[in-house]
Structure formats: C-alpha cells, structure tokens
Amino acid sequence: MSDIYYEIILDHYRYPRNKGQIENADIKVRDSNPLCGDEIEYTIKLDANKNTIIDIKFEGKGCAISQASASILSEIVKGKTIDEIKQMNKDNLLKELGNPKLGPTRIKCALLPLKTLKLGIYSFIGQHFTEES
Amino acid sequence: MLKEYEVIDVKKIKNDFPILNRKINGKQIVYLDNAATTQKPLQVIKAIENYYMNFNANVHRGVYTLAEEATMEYEESRKRVAKFINARSYEEIIFVRNSTEALNLIAYAWGRKNINENDRILITQMEHHSNIVPWQILVKEKKAKLDYIGLTEDGLLNQEDFYKIDKPLKVFSFTHVSNTLGTINPVSKLVKMAHETGALAIIDGAQSVPHMPINVKEIDCDFMVFSGHKMLGPMGIGVLYAKKEILEEMDPFLTGGEMIKEVDFYESTWNELPWKYEAGTPNVEGGIGLGEAIKYLENIGMDRIREHEKKLVKEALEILSEIKGLQIYGPREPEIKGGVIAFNVEGVHAHDVASILDQEAVEIRAGHHCAKLVMKKYNVPAMARASFYLYNDSEEIQRLKEAILLVKKIFNV
Numbered sequence: 001m002s003d004i005y006y007e008i009i010l011d012h013y014r015y016p017r018n019k020g021q022i023e024n025a026d027i028k029v030r031d032s033n034p035l036c037g038d039e040i041e042y043t044i045k046l047d048a049n050k051n052t053i054i055d056i057k058f059e060g061k062g063c064a065i066s067q068a069s070a071s072i073l074s075e076i077v078k079g080k081t082i083d084e085i086k087q088m089n090k091d092n093l094l095k096e097l098g099n100p101k102l103g104p105t106r107i108k109c110a111l112l113p114l115k116t117l118k119l120g121i122y123s124f125i126g127q128h129f130t131e132e133s
Numbered sequence: 134m135l136k137e138y139e140v141i142d143v144k145k146i147k148n149d150f151p152i153l154n155r156k157i158n159g160k161q162i163v164y165l166d167n168a169a170t171t172q173k174p175l176q177v178i179k180a181i182e183n184y185y186m187n188f189n190a191n192v193h194r195g196v197y198t199l200a201e202e203a204t205m206e207y208e209e210s211r212k213r214v215a216k217f218i219n220a221r222s223y224e225e226i227i228f229v230r231n232s233t234e235a236l237n238l239i240a241y242a243w244g245r246k247n248i249n250e251n252d253r254i255l256i257t258q259m260e261h262h263s264n265i266v267p268w269q270i271l272v273k274e275k276k277a278k279l280d281y282i283g284l285t286e287d288g289l290l291n292q293e294d295f296y297k298i299d300k301p302l303k304v305f306s307f308t309h310v311s312n313t314l315g316t317i318n319p320v321s322k323l324v325k326m327a328h329e330t331g332a333l334a335i336i337d338g339a340q341s342v343p344h345m346p347i348n349v350k351e352i353d354c355d356f357m358v359f360s361g362h363k364m365l366g367p368m369g370i371g372v373l374y375a376k377k378e379i380l381e382e383m384d385p386f387l388t389g390g391e392m393i394k395e396v397d398f399y400e401s402t403w404n405e406l407p408w409k410y411e412a413g414t415p416n417v418e419g420g421i422g423l424g425e426a427i428k429y430l431e432n433i434g435m436d437r438i439r440e441h442e443k444k445l446v447k448e449a450l451e452i453l454s455e456i457k458g459l460q461i462y463g464p465r466e467p468e469i470k471g472g473v474i475a476f477n478v479e480g481v482h483a484h485d486v487a488s489i490l491d492q493e494a495v496e497i498r499a500g501h502h503c504a505k506l507v508m509k510k511y512n513v514p515a516m517a518r519a520s521f522y523l524y525n526d527s528e529e530i531q532r533l534k535e536a537i538l539l540v541k542k543i544f545n546v
Contacts, residue, residue: 004488005543014545036484036500037514061514063482064544106488 006098012068020057029120033112038062040070040116052081070113072096140440143526149174160494163529168312168520170362180425181418207417210424217427219348224406227373232339233263235358235373240267242386250276252303257282259311262503264337284510288314288463302332309341313504314463315473324354345439365426370419380406387412438523442472445521449530472521480546483515493536
C-alpha cells in the first residue's frame with residue numbers, strides 16, 4: 001500500500017517499545033531535527049563495567065518515521081557494547097526499518113535516533129562525535 | 134471555452150505549464166504548494182531564454198546595441214511592476230532578491246536611521262519569520278521595543294491588541310495574507326490605524342500580490358514587499374515598493390557599483406531612484422522574467438484569479454470539512470481567506486501526511502511554514518498546507534481528498 005509506511009514502521013509507531021525514561025541512567029541524551037521538529041531522548045543504563053547497554057528507553061515526539069525508528073533502534077542496541085554501537089551505520093538501521101524509499105529530507109527523520117544515540121555514547125566515552133562517526 | 138461555473142479557462146492555462154504534465158509514481162502531478170513557489174509558464178521560460186539567446190549584456194552602462202536592449206527590457210519590466218500595483222512611478226520600485234531581502238532592507242536602511250531607544254515597533258503573530266527576525270535584531274541593537282498583535286482562535290488578527298499597546302509607534306509591519314492560515318487582513322484599515330499613531334505601515338505582500346488586484350496608492354502603505362517566484366516569475370527577483378519621499382530620505386542599503394552618482398577619494402553621492410538601492414549587477418533575467426509573468430497574469434486578470442481561488446478554497450473547505458478527524462486552521466469564510474488551507478490529520482504528523490500525499494503525486498507542504506508563532510498559537514509542531522493558484526481545479530481537490538483518506542487508512546485513524 002505504501003513504499004514508506006511498511007507494517008513494521010506503523011507497528012512501532014502505534015506500539016512503541018521501550019518508551020519512557022530510566023531513572024539514574026548512565027547516559028541521557030537528547031537531539032532534535034530543526035526542520036520538522038522531531039525530538040528524541042534516550043536514557044541508557046550500562047552494566048557494571050560501563051561497557052554494555054543493559055537497558056534503554058526513549059521519549060520523543062515527531063513523525064511516524066522518526067518515532068518508529070527510535071523504537072526499533074532501542075530494541076536492536078539492548079545488549080550491545082559501546083564498541084558495537086560505534087560500528088553501527090545508517091544502512092544497518094534502514095534495513096531494520098524495511099529500507100523505506102525515503103528522500104533526502106525524510107531520511108533525516110529515520111536517522112535521527114541513531115545520531116542521538118551515538119551522540120550520547122561518544123560524549124560518555126569523552127570522544128568527539130561527528131556526523132560521519 | 135469556459136464552462137459556466139468557471140471564471141478562468143484552467144484547461145487552457147494548464148497547457149502553458151509544461152511541468153504540470155509531469156507524472157510522479159505514474160500519476161499526474163497535483164501541485165498544491167503555491168504559497169511556497171509557483172510553477173512557470175512557457176512564456177516566462179521563453180522570455181528568459183530569449184534574453185540569453187539574443188540580448189544578454191550588463192545593463193545601464195554599455196552604449197552598444199545589446200546593452201541598450203537589455204537595459205530597455207529590464208527597465209520596461211520595472212514600469213510594468215509599477216503599473217501592476219498602481220505605484221506613482223517606476224522610481225518607487227526597487228528590485229531585490231525576494232520579500233525577505235526587501236524587509237531586511239527596510240529594517241536596515243530605514244530602521245537604523247530612524248529607530249531610537251524606547252521606540253516601539255509593532256508586528257503580528259501571523260508573520261513569516263522574515264517579518265519578525267529583522268525587527269528582533271533592530272530592536273536589540275537600538276534598545277527599542279517590539280510588540281505583537283495576537284491571533285483569535287479563527288486565525289484573525291486580534292485588533293483589540295492594537296489599542297492595548299503603548300503608543301506612539303514608529304513602525305507597524307504586517308502581512309496582507311497569512312502564508313499559513315490564509316487570513317486576508319483588512320490592510321487599508323490597518324494602514325490607517327498605523328498612520329493615526331504616527332507609524333509607518335509596512336505590508337508583506339508575498340501572498341497577496343500574486344493572487345488579487347493590488348493598489349498601493351489606495352491602500353496608502355509606506356512600504357510593500359513581494360517575491361517574483363510566487364507569481365509565475367523566476368526565483369531571485371523580488372520587489373520593494375516604497376513611497377518616493379521615503380526612499381529619498383533613506384540611506385542606501387548595499388553600496389558600490391551602480392548605486393552612485395559621484396565617487397571621490399573620501400566621499401560619494403548616490404544615484405537617482407530607484408538605482409540608489411540597487412548596488413551591483415542586478416538580476417536582469419529575473420527582472421525580465423517577472424515582467425513577462427505580470428503580462429501573463431494581466432492577460433487573465435487579477436480579479437478573475439482571485440474569484441477562481443475563492444471558488445477553489447470554498448469547495449476545498451466544504452470537501453475537507455467532511456473528513457473526520459481533520460483539523461483545519463484559519464478562517465472558514467472564502468471572503469477573508471486566500472487560497473491557502475492548513476490542516477492536520479488527527480494522530481498523524483504533518484510530514485507523514487505529506488509523504489503519503491507525495492506517493493499519490495499530490496504535492497503539498499508540511500512543517501512550520503516559517504511561521505513558528507502560528508504553530509505556538511495552535512500548540513502544534515507542524516501543519517500540512519495545500520495552497521492553490523490559477524492552474525488548479527476541482528478535480529485536483531478531489532485528488533487531495535482521496536489522498537488524505539488514504540493517509541487515514543494507512544494510519545488506521
């Protein structure tokens with residue numbers, strides 16, 4: 001029915017996973033897309049070695065693409081190490097979204113959660129984050 | 134042949150716009166983002182081509198044939214613009230890039246000379262950012278004050294606010310037609326209110342000049358700004374209209390070539406109007422293209438274009454109002470609404486609406502429309518917006534409706 005709004009996106013938009021906020025989180029990070037006003041906030045709990053994500057929640061508002069993407073990403077990264085997340089790229093995430101046919105403007109909605117998450121991870125380990133990271 | 138209910142021959146008009154033959158996803162395009170920019174008729178495209186093919190030269194300087202022809206055509210366009218809005222003379226027409234540049238020019242050239250500490254500038258909550266930000270900067274610099282006229286729930290200016298604001302005012306700057314809500318403001322009345330407090334009246338005509346007959350002498354505004362690309366012309370050409378006596382008083386904005394009369398080692402004097410405000414090589418193709426666009430609009434008739442849009446907006450409001458869960462913003466009376474309808478589908482973000490509509494080849498805008506203060510009024514992050522022009526028709530409103538119904542189906546709302 002649609003080249004963009006695959007069932008997986010609509011499902012996560014309607015029933016977001018890991019929605020909420022973790023108290024006493026190790027990482028709290030927030031970013032937005034000034035173009036459409038999409039907002040994502042992740043709160044993350046790490047294991048005792050401060051190396052693996054044991055819990056993650058998100059808050060946000062915005063379009064279905066950005067919010068579904070935030071939900072899907074939260075499922076993927078639970079249990080992953082910081083190094084594994086640093087290795088993640090946009091294609092990994094887009095594949096999980098079903099490779100929707102998004103133009104250059106809308107693709108920013110889909111990638112905002114990954115950008116936000118990486119921003120949080122990089123600043124936690126004291127490294128500088130760039131869009132290419 | 135015109136059908137009985139038609140005020141203009143849309144079928145014939147559509148033939149002049151090659152881009153409207155385009156298909157998107159295999160479907161005939163429905164272009165409904167005219168408040169952002171309009172499509173260009175062949176006549177305009179060919180006028181620009183003709184300029185580059187036959188008489189391209191820099192204007193105002195050369196004494197050879199090409200330069201004289203280019204100058205003549207460019208200055209003819211200026212006269213056409215003056216007549217189009219009924220200015221007193223071509224001297225009152227300054228070519229700029231767009232409405233934004235024109236408003237910045239006013240805030241910079243007029244504002245820096247005339248605004249002092251504690252002076253008051255009044256704007257409205259329905260302004261485009263281009264009629265907000267230059268004033269914010271000026272007010273900060275001069276320690277002056279910025280006031281607002283708010284909005285009613287229906288998207289009209291809350292005129293009572295005007296009387297609550299401390300006087301005197303130095304400037305009252307407002308839009309003629311809201312680019313988001315479509316509200317047509319009572320400009321003559323607002324100009325009178327401004328003048329009664331001793332303020333200059335500035336009108337943002339970006340959404341009105343392309344769509345209805347405009348008479349600046351009658352309206353009696355001190356400045357009016359508009360953009361060529363929103364009225365079938367090319368991008369990069371816009372107009373600042375101002376009363377001659379104000380332009381004579383004001384200092385130049387940009388300086389350098391073209392805008393001078395005499396240049397000495399430490400002093401210079403300024404060129405005559407309107408060139409005093411046009412430093413550097415101007416956008417000649419833009420001026421010529423805009424002149425041709427005005428010719429096209431005049432041939433159809435601005436009063437007819439307004440009538441046509443009024444019918445479209447009436448029909449669209451009726452049809453869209455039947456869709457459950459559709460929130461429509463702005464006034465509902467076609468008499469005080471331009472061809473602009475902003476809406477939201479309950480439970481669906483405006484960008485998702487626009488993306489699905491695009492799959493159906495219905496091209497609308499979604500976002501804050503450079504009017505964040507309007508978004509604040511209705512407490513939404515974004516709105517979807519359909520905006521009409523002379524080449525739109527009833528069939529396209531049906532396509533819009535069907536595409537919105539598809540949004541509801543996909544999102545199950």
